Amino acid sequence: xxxxxxxxxxxxxxxxxxxxxxxxxxxxxxxxxxxxxxxxxxxxxxxxxxxxxxxxxxxxxxxxxxxxxxxxxxxxxxxxxxxxxxxxxxxxxxxxxxxxxxxxxxxxxxxxxxxxxxxxxxxxxxxxxxxxxxxxxxxxxxxxxxxxxxxxxxxxxxxxxxxxxxxxxxxxxxxxxxxxxxxxxxxxxxxxxxxxxxxxxxxxxxxxxxxx
Numbered sequence: 001x002x003x004x005x006x007x008x009x010x011x012x013x014x015x016x017x018x019x020x021x022x023x024x025x026x027x028x029x030x031x032x033x034x035x036x037x038x039x040x041x042x043x044x045x046x047x048x049x050x051x052x053x054x055x056x057x058x059x060x061x062x063x064x065x066x067x068x069x070x071x072x073x074x075x076x077x078x079x080x081x082x083x084x085x086x087x088x089x090x091x092x093x094x095x096x097x098x099x100x101x102x103x104x105x106x107x108x109x110x111x112x113x114x115x116x117x118x119x120x121x122x123x124x125x126x127x128x129x130x131x132x133x134x135x136x137x138x139x140x141x142x143x144x145x146x147x148x149x150x151x152x153x154x155x156x157x158x159x160x161x162x163x164x165x166x167x168x169x170x171x172x173x174x175x176x177x178x179x180x181x182x183x184x185x186x187x188x189x190x191x192x193x194x195x196x197x198x199x200x201x202x203x204x205x206x207x208x209x210x211x212x
Contacts, residue, residue: 002027003066004186005094007054007085008073009033013100013151016179017071022046025187032063054081060088069096069186082132086139096189097136097143098182103198105130105147109168112207133196144185145196149173150209162198170200172209177201 004021008014009031021027022043029047031039036051052059054074064070070089074081082099089097103109104117104126118126136143145164150172159177162169181199185191204210 002186002189003030003068004028005030005032005063005067005070006073007032007060007070007081008075009049010035010038011073011075012153013175013178013182014071014073015039016175017073017182018047020179020183021186024183027186030063030067032060055084057084057088057091060084061091064088064092064094067092067094069098069189070094071098071182071186073100077128078132079128079135082135086135086141089141090139095140095142096193097141098185099133099136099143099145100178100182101133101145101147101196102126102129103147103149103168105133106164106196108162108164108166108198113171113205114168116208137196142189142193144192144194146178146181147196147198148178149198149200149204150212151175151178152209152211156201158201159199160202162200164196166198168198168200170202170204171206172204172211173199173201 004027010033032050032052036049041047050063109117149170152174154174156174157177157180
């Protein structure tokens, strides 16, 4: 049985991933979040809920005991959180990390959509996510960075991947698709090690997502 620590467990993608991990794997899940009373376990035998701050190394180190994989779905002071996660994982001797980032951190989004994406995300968001990703990539962790396109709540699982250095494809992707990718990596943790993956729904090219 794989032990998975989910950081930011109240997030929309994290909740979808939790549901799918319970359905599709036999993993034990530790759900780590601030104000832990916001969630309840659906399977008390396989879920442990921990109240903690993902920017606090001591909180993280305590939660990392006995874990095999960390799935981080964080927001807020993302650069500080990345530094804390790397430090705590090093201290705990846990190597496998799945890290949710965002598109555009390498200026990899081409054309009119790339320009629109910069207009939406420049000025503090894109820069901090880029710095957080660099912290992860500069570590010795067995990371997978996931860079989703703009997220929708569509009830569809349909996605394709691009690698770091490739031009980003498409404009949007469903949260369910990202949860599916996370679940597949947890189920087969040797896949996509030290890769940074762009994720989009095929045939969604354009100047901006369909919902804008």
